[in-house]
Amino acid sequence: MNTASTRIDVRKTYKLFIGGGFPRSESGHSYVVSDVRGRFVANAALASRKDARDAVAAARKAFPGWSGRTAYNRGQVVYRIAEVMEDRRPQFVEALRQGEGRTPAAAGKVLDESIDRLVWYAGWADKLTQVVGNANPVAGPFFNLSTPEPTGVVAVLAPQGSSLLGLVSVVAPVIVAGDTVVVAASTERPLPAVTFAEVLATSDVPGGVVNILTGSLDRTAPTLASHMDVNALDLTGLAGDPEQATELEIQAAANLKRVRRAPAAEPDWSVEPGLDRMTDVLETKTVWHPIGV
Amino acid sequence: MNTFEYAPAPESRAIVDIKPSYGLFVGGEFVDGHGRSFKTISPSTEEVLSEVAEADETDVDLAVKAARRAHSRVWGRMPGKERAKYLFRIARIIQERGRELAVLESIDNGKPIKETRDVDVPIAAAHFFYYAGWADKLKYSGHGTESLGVAGQVIPWNFPLLMLSWKIAPALACGNTVVLKPAETTPLTALLFAEICQQADLPPGVVNIITGAGDTGRTLVSHPDVDKVAFTGSTEVGRAIAKSVAGSDKRVTLELGGKAANIVFDDAPLDQAVEGIVNGIFFNQGHVCCAGSRLLVQESVADEVLGRLKRRMGTLRVGDPLDKNTDVGAINSAEQLAKIRRLSQIGEQEGAERWSAPCDLPDHGFWFPPTVFTGVTQAHRIAREEIFGPVLSVLTFRTPGEAVEKANNTPYGLSAGVWTEKGSRILKVANALRAGVVWANTFNKFDPTSPFGGYKESGYGREGGRHGLEAYLR
Numbered sequence: 151m152n153t154a155s156t157r158i159d160v161r162k163t164y165k166l167f168i169g170g171g172f173p174r175s176e177s178g179h180s181y182v183v184s185d186v187r188g189r190f191v192a193n194a195a196l197a198s199r200k201d202a203r204d205a206v207a208a209a210r211k212a213f214p215g216w217s218g219r220t221a222y223n224r225g226q227v228v229y230r231i232a233e234v235m236e237d238r239r240p241q242f243v244e245a246l247r248q249g250e251g252r253t254p255a256a257a258g259k260v261l262d263e264s265i266d267r268l269v270w271y272a273g274w275a276d277k278l279t280q281v282v283g284n285a286n287p288v289a290g291p292f293f294n295l296s297t298p299e300p301t302g303v304v305a306v307l308a309p310q311g312s313s314l315l316g317l318v319s320v321v322a323p324v325i326v327a328g329d330t331v332v333v334a335a336s337t338e339r340p341l342p343a344v345t346f347a348e349v350l351a352t353s354d355v356p357g358g359v360v361n362i363l364t365g366s367l368d369r370t371a372p373t374l375a376s377h378m379d380v381n382a383l384d385l386t387g388l389a390g391d392p393e394q395a396t397e398l399e400i401q402a403a404a405n406l407k408r409v410r411r412a413p414a415a416e417p418d419w420s421v422e423p424g425l426d427r428m429t430d431v432l433e434t435k436t437v438w439h440p441i442g443v
Numbered sequence: 444m445n446t447f448e449y450a451p452a453p454e455s456r457a458i459v460d461i462k463p464s465y466g467l468f469v470g471g472e473f474v475d476g477h478g479r480s481f482k483t484i485s486p487s488t489e490e491v492l493s494e495v496a497e498a499d500e501t502d503v504d505l506a507v508k509a510a511r512r513a514h515s516r517v518w519g520r521m522p523g524k525e526r527a528k529y530l531f532r533i534a535r536i537i538q539e540r541g542r543e544l545a546v547l548e549s550i551d552n553g554k555p556i557k558e559t560r561d562v563d564v565p566i567a568a569a570h571f572f573y574y575a576g577w578a579d580k581l582k583y584s585g586h587g588t589e590s591l592g593v594a595g596q597v598i599p600w601n602f603p604l605l606m607l608s609w610k611i612a613p614a615l616a617c618g619n620t621v622v623l624k625p626a627e628t629t630p631l632t633a634l635l636f637a638e639i640c641q642q643a644d645l646p647p648g649v650v651n652i653i654t655g656a657g658d659t660g661r662t663l664v665s666h667p668d669v670d671k672v673a674f675t676g677s678t679e680v681g682r683a684i685a686k687s688v689a690g691s692d693k694r695v696t697l698e699l700g701g702k703a704a705n706i707v708f709d710d711a712p713l714d715q716a717v718e719g720i721v722n723g724i725f726f727n728q729g730h731v732c733c734a735g736s737r738l739l740v741q742e743s744v745a746d747e748v749l750g751r752l753k754r755r756m757g758t759l760r761v762g763d764p765l766d767k768n769t770d771v772g773a774i775n776s777a778e779q780l781a782k783i784r785r786l787s788q789i790g791e792q793e794g795a796e797r798w799s800a801p802c803d804l805p806d807h808g809f810w811f812p813p814t815v816f817t818g819v820t821q822a823h824r825i826a827r828e829e830i831f832g833p834v835l836s837v838l839t840f841r842t843p844g845e846a847v848e849k850a851n852n853t854p855y856g857l858s859a860g861v862w863t864e865k866g867s868r869i870l871k872v873a874n875a876l877r878a879g880v881v882w883a884n885t886f887n888k889f890d891p892t893s894p895f896g897g898y899k900e901s902g903y904g905r906e907g908g909r910h911g912l913e914a915y916l917r
Contacts (some may be wrong), residue, residue: 229531229572274576276892280909
């Protein structure tokens with residue numbers, strides 16, 4: 151190889167995404183990410199327990215602002231994520247090729263589905279209340295109205311297999327509902343998550359609304375499950391691992407987190423979702439008011 | 444005392460490019476009409492803005508055929524999630540070209556730039572954004588998932604672009620195609636919208652815009668291949684449409700006139716209430732079907748409210764619609780001005796006392812000062828008929844029961860307002876009012892998620908929100 155005439159690539163450093171910034175792990179640890187054939191691709195940050203706590207703090211800080219925005223505005227912001235993702239096609243296709251071993255065409259299709267999923271969820275922002283909330287005809291002179299409200303900070307263990315479509319499918323419903331999220335990305339396939347973080351950072355999503363941790367679930371998951379300032383826990387990433395999932399569910403009971411249990415196997419993400427990923431992270435508030443002159 | 448005068452703050456017209464003439468938008472292209480043409484003017488200057496084709500029977504038929512073709516070949520079959528993307532595109536382009544649309548609307552309609560910029564255009568974009576999201580979620584609507592076919596839609600001149608969006612966005616989201624006729628005095632933003640459809644690469648024939656007056660509208664709604672008629676305008680025309688579709692399978696929604704009561708109780712926050720009264724009747728020169736044109740004020744605070752109201756009316760700035768400080772713009776047409784003058788004269792003849800805010804009106808164009816009538820009784824024509832102008836009729840009441848009775852004493856039932864600090868009273872009165880929208884301690888609020896429409900002779904069907912899908916689905 152003629153090194154004098156060949157340009158050497160500038161490689162990207164894959165870091166965490168916390169509070170809108172891209173820090174390395176405070177522990178200084180990283181781990182090797184390989185492609186499907188076992189070749190080295192990058193060193194990703196190995197998030198520590200402290201990183202997980204920092205991420206929860208950032209998510210909590212962002213919650214009042216994000217949940218206080220109008221549903222219309224949240225819908226626009228999530229739609230904007232889809233727009234920016236569309237703009238970064240080559241990068242995602244390459245990441246899916248490396249991490250999931252897909253052909254460029256198949257990777258492109260997964261990317262299409264990921265973008266469409268964001269658009270689908272964006273539309274829910276200002277419709278969810280109309281579909282799951284309602285006026286209640288109580289037997290008395292009272293106005294009585296039930297509306298959904300976000301539960302707070304949600305910790306999500308993202309699917310291990312589907313590193314982009316799966317990730318988008320578990321993050322989008324949480325933020326559309328008005329919650330903020332700390333998501334632990336697929337351990338072996340974390341790179342699409344970091345690229346997704348870069349999309350979020352340029353999509354009008356306020357810092358801290360989505361926080362992304364890469365690394366081993368052994369370090370982050372117990373911290374998130376037992377954290378007293380986390381309101382809900384999604385164990386999707388532990389599909390097929392009922393033992394660890396049960397252990398985390400027990401820890402989550404300390405402050406009665408709403409737990410979405412791990413499925414027996416990773417679901418088919420190409421199927422149109424239902425409302426449950428949003429309603430799982432919503433509370434229902436019912437307001438009574440007397441009617442009378 | 445020093446008074447600080449407002450300096451002129453005109454919005455530039457340079458952003459809009461009005462062509463000397465426009466054809467019809469049929470099958471994705473601008474085509475010449477087969478009929479005559481008519482001029483659209485600026486109501487604030489009487490300057491001729493452009494010449495617009497008047498669609499005749501042949502043109503209407505071609506437009507309906509184009510819509511039918513687009514429905515059966517493309518739009519009716521397209522998955523909802525792909526239809527959604529077109530609607531999102533349109534929403535984004537309206538946002539991108541927002542200022543251009545706002546200026547054009549102000550010029551063609553006469554309404555203040557402040558309103559087109561902050562109300563008409565952003566809510567129009569929001570409507571497309573909202574209904575875009577429904578396109579692939581119809582199974583959650585509770586109103587079915589199948590489109591009806593071709594919608595014939597006729598809209599008024601008071602909110603040209605906004606009414607277009609109320610009509611087109613839900614129709615398209617549900618998989619229908621449309622032929623829309625804007626009002627003859629305000630066709631320009633609809634024609635610019637046609638360009639927006641082109642920029643969005645919307646499949647040809649999904650949206651067709653045909654310009655013209657009453658004859659064109661009649662031809663459209665009575666066309667045998669129109670499955671759904673949506674009309675916003677006068678009760679008189681709405682009645683004629685209801686008759687003309689009798690015995691057919693056409694689905695119909697009508698959003699018609701109003702004579703809304705704005706009820707102010709003695710415990711209301713009076714300054715807020717006065718702002719609400721002013722907004723209720725002088726917003727958009729009173730060219731609002733849901734305008735709070737009857738003020739019902741509790742006797743014990745009537746003098747105080749009237750005093751504050753007149754003082755506030757005296758600060759309204761009437762004039763150049765493109766001036767950013769203008770509160771009240773031009774009356775939309777000579778015909779409408781004549782109607783407002785006639786009814787106001789009748790108000791005086793019948794014994795009500797007239798007071799107009801002192802203001803200098805421009806020499807050219809169509810203008811009417813903000814006006815209030817006191818001593819109005821329920822028998823007076825100005826308390827019964829829709830004036831559709833900046834004219835407020837004031838009546839008084841003593842008890843909540845009397846307020847409700849007077850408020851409901853009208854063939855209309857579009858909207859109403861209630862002003863009181865007492866929550867339970869708001870709800871009691873709201874329940875008793877026979878009106879489709881009740882604003883409490885606010886007025887003239889609109890949102891794509893919120894259903895809008897009337898009781899009684901204010902029409903039937905609702906636009907906006909989940910309820911707005913019902914009219915376009917089976």
